Amino acid sequence: MPQKLVFWLLDINYDVESKTPVVNMWGLTEDGKKVLVKDYSFRPYFYVLPKMGVDLSKAVKDIKLLEDPAEPIISIDLVDKKYFGKPVKAIKVTCLIPQSVPSYREKIGRLSWVEDVLEADIRFYMRYLIDNGVNPCDWHEVEVEEEKVPPGFELDAVYRALSRPQPILKDEPPPLKVLSFDIECYNKAGSPVAQRDPIIIISLVANGESKVMTANDHDDSSLLKEFVEYIQKFDPDIISGYNSNHFDWPYIQARAKLHGVKLKVSRELTEPHQSVYGHISIVGRANIDLYDYAEDLMDVKIKTLENVADYLGVMPKDKRILIDYIDIASYWDDPSKRDLLKRYAEEDAVSAYGITMEVLPFAIQLSRLTGVPLDQVLAASVGFRVEWYLMRVAYREGELVPNRVERKYEPYRGGLVLKPKEGLHENIAVLDFSAMYPHLMIKYNIGFDTYVPPEESCNPDECYVAPEVGHRFRTHPPSLYRKALEKLLELRKAIRDEMKKLDPKDPYYILLDNRQRAVKTMTNAMYGYLGWTGARFYLKPCAEATAAYGRQTIMKTIKMAKEMGLNVIYGDTDSIFVKYDESKVRAFIERVEKELGLEIKLEKIYKVCFFTEAAKKYAGLTIDGRIDVVGFEAVRGDWCSLAQEVQSKVLELILVKKNVQAAINYVKDVINKVRSGKVDIKDLVIWKTLSKSLDEYEVEAAHVQAARQLLAAGHRLEVGDKIGFVVVKGASEKISGRVKPYIFASMDEIDKEYYARKQIAALALRILKYFGVSEEQLLTGVKQASLFDFLRR
DNA sequence: AACTGTGGCCTGTCGA
DNA sequence: TCGACAGGCCACAGTT
Numbered sequence: 001m002p003q004k005l006v007f008w009l010l011d012i013n014y015d016v017e018s019k020t021p022v023v024n025m026w027g028l029t030e031d032g033k034k035v036l037v038k039d040y041s042f043r044p045y046f047y048v049l050p051k052m053g054v055d056l057s058k059a060v061k062d063i064k065l066l067e068d069p070a071e072p073i074i075s076i077d078l079v080d081k082k083y084f085g086k087p088v089k090a091i092k093v094t095c096l097i098p099q100s101v102p103s104y105r106e107k108i109g110r111l112s113w114v115e116d117v118l119e120a121d122i123r124f125y126m127r128y129l130i131d132n133g134v135n136p137c138d139w140h141e142v143e144v145e146e147e148k149v150p151p152g153f154e155l156d157a158v159y160r161a162l163s164r165p166q167p168i169l170k171d172e173p174p175p176l177k178v179l180s181f182d183i184e185c186y187n188k189a190g191s192p193v194a195q196r197d198p199i200i201i202i203s204l205v206a207n208g209e210s211k212v213m214t215a216n217d218h219d220d221s222s223l224l225k226e227f228v229e230y231i232q233k234f235d236p237d238i239i240s241g242y243n244s245n246h247f248d249w250p251y252i253q254a255r256a257k258l259h260g261v262k263l264k265v266s267r268e269l270t271e272p273h274q275s276v277y278g279h280i281s282i283v284g285r286a287n288i289d290l291y292d293y294a295e296d297l298m299d300v301k302i303k304t305l306e307n308v309a310d311y312l313g314v315m316p317k318d319k320r321i322l323i324d325y326i327d328i329a330s331y332w333d334d335p336s337k338r339d340l341l342k343r344y345a346e347e348d349a350v351s352a353y354g355i356t357m358e359v360l361p362f363a364i365q366l367s368r369l370t371g372v373p374l375d376q377v378l379a380a381s382v383g384f385r386v387e388w389y390l391m392r393v394a395y396r397e398g399e400l401v402p403n404r405v406e407r408k409y410e411p412y413r414g415g416l417v418l419k420p421k422e423g424l425h426e427n428i429a430v431l432d433f434s435a436m437y438p439h440l441m442i443k444y445n446i447g448f449d450t451y452v453p454p455e456e457s458c459n460p461d462e463c464y465v466a467p468e469v470g471h472r473f474r475t476h477p478p479s480l481y482r483k484a485l486e487k488l489l490e491l492r493k494a495i496r497d498e499m500k501k502l503d504p505k506d507p508y509y510i511l512l513d514n515r516q517r518a519v520k521t522m523t524n525a526m527y528g529y530l531g532w533t534g535a536r537f538y539l540k541p542c543a544e545a546t547a548a549y550g551r552q553t554i555m556k557t558i559k560m561a562k563e564m565g566l567n568v569i570y571g572d573t574d575s576i577f578v579k580y581d582e583s584k585v586r587a588f589i590e591r592v593e594k595e596l597g598l599e600i601k602l603e604k605i606y607k608v609c610f611f612t613e614a615a616k617k618y619a620g621l622t623i624d625g626r627i628d629v630v631g632f633e634a635v636r637g638d639w640c641s642l643a644q645e646v647q648s649k650v651l652e653l654i655l656v657k658k659n660v661q662a663a664i665n666y667v668k669d670v671i672n673k674v675r676s677g678k679v680d681i682k683d684l685v686i687w688k689t690l691s692k693s694l695d696e697y698e699v700e701a702a703h704v705q706a707a708r709q710l711l712a713a714g715h716r717l718e719v720g721d722k723i724g725f726v727v728v729k730g731a732s733e734k735i736s737g738r739v740k741p742y743i744f745a746s747m748d749e750i751d752k753e754y755y756a757r758k759q760i761a762a763l764a765l766r767i768l769k770y771f772g773v774s775e776e777q778l779l780t781g782v783k784q785a786s787l788f789d790f791l792r793r
Numbered sequence: 794a795a796c797t798g799t800g801g802c803c804t805g806t807c808g809a
Numbered sequence: 810t811c812g813a814c815a816g817g818c819c820a821c822a823g824t825t
Contacts, residue, residue, distance in 0.1 A: 298822085381794075382794050383794050384794095385794095386794070411795090411796070412795085412796075413796075413797095414795070414796030414797060414824085414825085415795095415796070415797070415824060415825070416797090417797060417798070417823095417824080435825090436825075437825055438825090524794095524825065525794060525795095525825090526794090526825095527794080527795070527825055528794030528795040528796090528825070529794050529795085530794080530795075531794070531795040531796075532794045532795065534794085535794080543795070543796095546825095547795085547796075547825090550825080572797085572798095572823075572824055573796090573797085573823090573824045573825060574824075574825070575824080614798080614799060614800090615797080615798055615799080615823095616797075616798055616799070616822070616823055616824080617798090617799075617822095617823095630822085630823070631798085631799080631822060631823065632822095633799095633800090635822075636799095636820085636821055636822060637820090637821070637822090638801090638819095638820060638821060688819090688820065688821090689820070689821085691819080691820075697818090697819090698803095698804095698817090698818065698819095699802080699803050699804070699817085699818055699819080700803075700804095701801095701802075701803075701818080701819065701820090702801095702802080703819095703820090704819095734802080734803070735801085735802065735803090736802080736803075758801085762801095794825100795824100795825080796823105796824085796825090797822100797823080797824080798821105798822085798823085798824105799820105799821090799822085799823105800819100800820095800821100801818105801819090801820095802817105802818085802819090803816105803817085803818075803819100804815100804816090804817085804818095805814105805815090805816085805817100806813100806814085806815085806816100807812105807813090807814085807815105808811105808812095808813090808814105809810100809811090809812090809813105
């Protein structure tokens, strides 16, 4: 009997059942039921773009001739589409099953009259989502007929769709069952090897309750079975782990294979499998790797689970058990320590669960907005998220999606950065354009579909000409980028208006806040997408013109500021720093908005602000007494923490106390402590990322040398790992010749003079030299610096 | 996703 | 052969 079903889309995949493709929508209902909605009515297709002037009826016949009866073509239709904004006749070829698409693409692509075969590489279920306006992580209504639940499926009901799902207005996701897990391996000799080392603990938290499962000494076969059974019984909607896509799941898979254990953890009791963007898919559930999210947390320099959990306030580092990864095996083997190890594992799972609860609301909104399924959206890079969003816009506009092609890297000129006026300044206003690039793209209708190539003519009043670069864009119709951006900006405004009516503690407010953050992220990423040579919609002039308009805008802005008597101290891309004068600044903001048609905002005011001669580096004391440190080594992860601390403290003494002598004394004191070894070696560690494999390095950098030592000692290293090393005494002239991984080093071998000079004094002097302090002054003697008036007026 | 910019250190080159 | 210098490699941060 037909009925209406309302469901929230959690996961999507497809199957082929007796030569019919079926889209499986794994959903949840309002009353918490797990359902599967099967749509048998959608067919895969792609487009063939004929060359100019080709006889289309002959073209259609040619395609028909290529048909393989074993893989039927359902229809061949002539359709009107647009390609790079130009109207084109395309041939839409619809097949019976998705598997036939690649071979037809190949065969048809070889026909002489074919310009290109398009959209043949879009995965079937993504095609379904785009064409039907169905969104992951959103509510839909669909007409259905109930079917039997197939044996082995973990579901409350299965339905056959009788209509296409329609999105309905409903925001709150259903209650989701979340399971986070972590594994510990028996790694006696360096890094664990799946073929050799068993899993000894699987700890997990399911809807807030933790559980620690253990191996039978060194036998993990029953542990694996227990884990599978637990997942089946708890039946989570969300499964998460930390680095689980690249470590836990592959490890579990390898161990399970060894023992012949079937990992029937999906909702159709199939095993996890590798999918797009390097993520692991578990059908019917959303498997999320929290590391994908951690990568975006710029403030966490070393992205271990405990650091991320600490940063998010989920599990404070000083209130939990931490066991060095090297000691895990010995803890397991020592009966008196095994419980401690179990607690450690439990706390890891609790951390993972806590992070999941922080991330999930945002991931849900990002998935809903971009149309990328929840289990993929964090794994997908920014470019792909933007691209899927644009593909939906393109579909609605009848614009054909270009193929993915490999292009060589093509740099272009970017934003304008001013040389700052060095020294101390008082009362500085920071003014910022809001979303400058997006607004410029809209204003000048920039797009691959509005671009006028040099050989083409265009009426001057019907096109915009970008400064410096001269690229032209038609003033109408609106470009695809413009449409996408207008929609995003409009959406953000609507969300923020709605938020204003709510209490910030209201759960709905928090939902909307996550939504507006997702929209903002996408808006900001659009410009970067323009310049990405891997983008389907890539056209270099778009990026070049946008950046050129940006430079023009900021130059005009600076000119206006000067004309109005504002002293411009610094500026970067879309911001200017001026000496604050309330009435002048107010008038300036009005004039900019009137003359440039762009919104500029008074972002903040610094009571005191310090610049060196270098761009992208400054420190400012805000009205509420905080210190912003931008670009200085104190906020960079590649200096030892002691030197960073010294630089921060010096900045504070200068900005707040305005006391140079106190700063000198302080630095000298630290240098003395370093020289006498009265510092913690941990504060001398320098961390650097291994950005490629060791043999790819052209020079012997310090961290590369340290990495080689780690490798020789049996540590497993991967690209992206952070190498922590210290500089030690030795014969070598080169720093790289006398580094040691910090775990091998002791205080007495530290090259204390290196730290005194090249780390501590160097960073202090970065600031103090502007106040007449010399290196010698910090490193030797007790010479008193003369106090002088260092304020610029 | 892009470019801009800083700055350490390595390494090749050039002049003495 | 040695030291100084310059250019390049490298990592990272900041702006969008």
